[in-house]
């Protein structure tokens with residue numbers, strides 16, 4: 001750039017010539033500025049990219065990580081002495097991979113091979129798997145010898161029967177499987193016969209997850225009652241066993257929903273509220289972690305109980 005004030009104009013022949021020279025210099029300056037701005041553009045674009053925000057431990061305790069496979073770096077909850085029989089018991093909401101899903105959905109799921117690797121890790125770290133229906137008893141008489149962990153699978157996908165169940169049998173580990181009644185026998189979902197077979201296994205707890213998987217907090221109370229009570233009754237008639245726990249579709253519930261679940265005779269219900277702190281006070285809105293926690297390094301799982 002040529003700073004105009006640095007040029008000495010006094011030796012120029014006349015005012016007209018001076019005016020033309022100044023105008024010329026202004027034009028040259030404008031050209032230089034424009035060219036300079038264009039050249040610097042890529043640099044500006046690079047440096048104004050949004051910054052990645054690192055979650056602080058405080059944020060981790062209150063928020064589900066944006067990316068479900070992102071690993072928490074600290075324990076997700078701290079013990080609150082005001083809660084009745086509070087214990088840190090991880091309940092994992094595992095989503096096994098489904099071949100027919102698109103890439104976005106696949107990113108939130110876990111490959112059978114990786115799932116198997118994590119089952120081996122859980123064994124190595126002396127975790128003991130329990131059912132959700134065991135929680136009231138677990139919280140009352142907490143076992144000091146074993147680290148309890150609960151594996152849950154929502155929605156009644158067929159891949160649970162095909163990919164997960166054989167692994168649970170291989171490692172003798174338990175899981176709670178939540179069914180959407182009206183999707184039984186649909187493509188990608190469990191069939192009646194497969195469900196009956198699973199219900200007879202000592203490794204599987206079958207739980208209710210409504211008839212149609214609606215957002216319960218948006219429905220009129222009468223409809224909520226039907227979705228919750230009928231899902232329990234129908235499964236009990238089909239499987240000839242008590243259905244004791246419930247999972248809120250989308251983790252969506254309010255005080256009315258919670259009261260209906262309690263009244264229907266369930267002993268516990270899982271939400272999608274992030275955390276591992278369970279207590280008799282939140283037995284109908286239990287905290288869960290997503291598959292990401294299972295993808296976690298061995299050291300994270302070890303840290304949970306050390």
Ligand SMILES: [Zn+2]
Pocket residue numbers: 154155209213248249250
């Ligand atoms: Zn669901």
